[in-house]
Structure formats: C-alpha cells, structure tokens
Amino acid sequence: MAGLLSSIILLSLFQIKFGMSLYEVFEGIEDPRRKEGLRTTLPQLLCMIIISNLCGHFGGRPISRFSKLYEATFRKELGLKHRVPSHVIFSDILKRIDSKELIMFFNKWAKDFVPLEKGDLVSGDGKALASTVTDHHENTQNFQAVVSVFCQESGLVRAIGEYQNNKQSEIDIVRFLVVQLSDMGLVFCLDALHTQKNGR
Numbered sequence: 001m002a003g004l005l006s007s008i009i010l011l012s013l014f015q016i017k018f019g020m021s022l023y024e025v026f027e028g029i030e031d032p033r034r035k036e037g038l039r040t041t042l043p044q045l046l047c048m049i050i051i052s053n054l055c056g057h058f059g060g061r062p063i064s065r066f067s068k069l070y071e072a073t074f075r076k077e078l079g080l081k082h083r084v085p086s087h088v089i090f091s092d093i094l095k096r097i098d099s100k101e102l103i104m105f106f107n108k109w110a111k112d113f114v115p116l117e118k119g120d121l122v123s124g125d126g127k128a129l130a131s132t133v134t135d136h137h138e139n140t141q142n143f144q145a146v147v148s149v150f151c152q153e154s155g156l157v158r159a160i161g162e163y164q165n166n167k168q169s170e171i172d173i174v175r176f177l178v179v180q181l182s183d184m185g186l187v188f189c190l191d192a193l194h195t196q197k198n199g200r
C-alpha cells in the first residue's frame with residue numbers, strides 16, 4: 001500500500017509543481033481502440049499501468065490484479081466511472097500503443113519536469129527489453145531496446161529513445177538525444193562505446 005500511495009503522491013506533486021500532470025500529457029496520445037463502447041479512457045489506463053509498474057507489477061494480469069486490489073483508490077484518483085478493466089484490456093493497450101508517440105509525449109513532459117543547468121553531469125545508457133529477442137543463435141538476431149539520458153545527481157530521466165538492433169544501435173540513439181541537449185553546457189558521461197572515431 002505504501003508504494004501505491006507514494007506513487008499517487010508523486011504524480012500529484014508533478015501536477016502541482018510543474019503545471020501539467022502525466023495524465024494531462026497522456027490525453028494527447030491517440031487511443032488505438034475504437035471509440036465506440038469505451039469504458040476506460042487511455043489516460044486512465046496508462047496511469048494505472050505506470051503506478052502498477054512503479055509498485056513492481058508488470059504485464060496485463062499483474063497490472064489488472066494490482067489495479068483491482070486498489071480499485072477504490074483508482075476510482076477516486078482517476079475518476080473511473082466503471083470497474084477496473086480485465087487483464088485483456090491492459091494487455092491489448094500494451095501491445096497496440098504507439099511507442100514512438102508515447103516516447104515523444106514523455107520527453108515533452110520530462111523536459112519541464114527534469115530541470116538541467118549548465119555543468120550538470122548527464123549519462124546515457126541503453127537496455128534491451130525482455131522477451132523481444134528473436135533468432136537467438138543466428139546472425140539475424142534482433143531485439144528492441146530503450147536508451148535513456150538521465151541526470152546523475154537526481155537520477156531522473158530527461159529523455160528516452162528506442163531502437164531495433166537490426167536497424168540502429170545504441171550509439172545512434174544516444175547521439176540523437178545528446179544533440180537535443182547540446183546547447184545547454186552539460187557534461188556527458190558515456191561508455192567507451194560512444195567514443196569511436198569513425199562515428200559508429
């Protein structure tokens with residue numbers, strides 16, 4: 001329960017301090033579902049997913065179980081008019097949501113939420129997403145990964161990007177994210193992977 005309350009308080013502080021909550025940001029994301037018969041909005045679903053993730057519950061079934069356990073709290077905080085959806089709804093959203101659009105809106109929100117000043121230490125790192133590896137033992141092996149640029153002092157992520165191993169590399173995404181922050185006078189701390197002379 002403490003994890004849930006901490007997450008709700010944290011999201012509330014985001015809204016009070018910075019003027020725009022994640023819920024409001026999510027309202028700009030296109031819902032991949034048909035509009036007819038929707039009982040739960042996309043922002044409501046995404047908030048339940050995020051809070052569940054913050055409390056250690058990942059995947060459709062765990063998210064649904066956690067959300068139903070704290071249904072009264074979610075109904076109050078998110079204004080749910082109906083019961084918490086089944087795991088099928090959560091799983092469907094996780095599969096169909098446009099990740100590029102979600103990342104774009106997150107980065108827009110994080111730009112205001114994570115302040116950076118000249119001289120701040122910023123790091124970049126990439127992580128492969130579990131269960132996305134294909135052709136494990138072949139030259140055609142592929143996987144999806146997420147790269148984050150974060151402030152060392154606060155530990156907060158300022159921007160994220162994604163790539164598929166067979167199309168791009170961590171180097172490409174980190175370089176792209178660094179360029180977005182290049183005029184701020186920041187100090188970047190990167191792995192040796194990002195020091196290659198030939199640009200790759």
